Amino acid sequence: MGFEKAGAERKLQLQELECLRLEAYENSRLYKEKVRAIHDKNIKRRKFRPGDLVLLYNSRLRLMPGKLRSRWKGPNRVEKVEPYGVFHLRHPSSNKILKVNGHRLKLYHGEKMKDNKELEIFHLEDPSSADD
CATH class of the missing domain: 2.30.30 (SH3 type barrels.)
Structure with missing residues (x-):
């Protein structure tokens, strides 16, 4: 009698353990979905067109x-x-x-490039002083 009762108790414990494990899997899946949604929301989509x-x-x-x-x-x-x-x-x-x-x-937010690739060069000189 003691063995039958212990066996039944053990089966109940195993069923409860299986339910807890399935619940943990479900919670993990829900957590991963939420984290993925937050991550995907924060990704910046890059949209460039030819010529940019x-x-x-x-x-x-x-x-x-x-x-x-x-x-x-x-x-x-x-x-x-x-x-x-x-x-x-x-x-x-x-x-x-x-x-x-x-x-x-x-x-690139700088000035637009010219297609002919010519450069304009500026020579900088010191301003003349009043002493000269």
Whole structure:
């Protein structure tokens, strides 16, 4: 009799343990869904069109960047946009095309580049003083 009662008690404990484990799995799934939703909401979608000027992030400077060295290279011109955030870039001084992920790009807000690539050079001189 004691064995039958102990066996029945053990079966009830195992059922309860299984219910707790299933509840933990469900709670974990709900937590992951909420965290994924928050993460996806905070991701910035990069929308560049062909012809836009962008700066390219240089991830190799992470180890020893130097005090005043910029991590952004460019500006580069977007040549082609592919699905899933792949962009084809061309630097104005070369004909090579780079394929990069859109997360490594940001919009260049400087002045528009001229297609003829002419540079205007200004020579700076000290102002004349009243003593001269």
